Amino acid sequence: MRRVIKGESLRNVSSVVDCYNCVSVMTLLPMGAYDAYKLKGGLTLRYGKEGEIFLPLGSGEEITVKDIHILYADEEKICCWLWNHRDSRLCAVTTDTKRRTFSSFFVDAADESGAPDVEKALDLFAGHLEAIGCKVHLTSIPL
Numbered sequence: 121m122r123r124v125i126k127g128e129s130l131r132n133v134s135s136v137v138d139c140y141n142c143v144s145v146m147t148l149l150p151m152g153a154y155d156a157y158k159l160k161g162g163l164t165l166r167y168g169k170e171g172e173i174f175l176p177l178g179s180g181e182e183i184t185v186k187d188i189h190i191l192y193a194d195e196e197k198i199c200c201w202l203w204n205h206r207d208s209r210l211c212a213v214t215t216d217t218k219r220r221t222f223s224s225f226f227v228d229a230a231d232e233s234g235a236p237d238v239e240k241a242l243d244l245f246a247g248h249l250e251a252i253g254c255k256v257h258l259t260s261i262p263l
Contacts, residue, residue: 121144121145121148121150124145130142130145133213133214133215134213134215134217135252136153136213136249136252136254137153137213139245139248139249139252140152140153140225140245142248143241143244143245143248144241146244147237147240147241147244149227149228149229149234149237149238149241150203150204150205150226150227150228151204151225151226151227151241151245152192152200152204152207152225152226153212153213153225153226154199154207154211154212154213155211155212155213155214155217158210158211158212159194159199159211160194160195160196160197161194161195161196162194162195163192163193163194163199164192164193164194165190165191165192166190166191166193167187167188167189167190167191168185168186168187168188168189168190168191168198168201169185169187170185170186170187171184171185172184172185172198173185173198174191174198174201174206174208175197175198175208175209175210176201176206176207176208176209177206177207177208177209177212178209179209183201185198185201189201189202190202190203191203192204192226194211197210197211199211200226203228204226204227204228225245227241227242227245
């Protein structure tokens with residue numbers, strides 16, 4: 121969304137990533153995905169641990185996490201910082217992702233009242249994925 125507001129075009133990564141980026145812009149909801157082969161164990165939504173380091177996608181910088189930051193993490197690393205705001209370069213789906221299996225797609229809403237919007241975004245996303253030949257199994261898990 122930041123790029124669209126600035127008048128920049130969305131980056132082309134893969135048809136699947138391009139699809140969820142477009143749905144994110146259309147619905148104004150943050151979305152993300154992870155390369156299943158880069159994850160260790162399950163994903164957890166949790167507070168950061170003081171001093172943890174986050175390595176953002178598209179940047180050489182390191183971000184020092186505070187214990188007030190909410191993030192997605194696997195057993196080894198932070199996968200996404202500040203809810204679904206910024207993906208990690210360590211597990212992001214990139215142009216190098218060759219496999220056709222993605223672990224999880226995330227859509228966030230600020231509170232429970234956004235749940236219908238999340239469901240609509242997932243339905244829209246599923247429809248677009250099927251249109252490009254993907255097999256889809258979406259499950260919504262409220263947190």
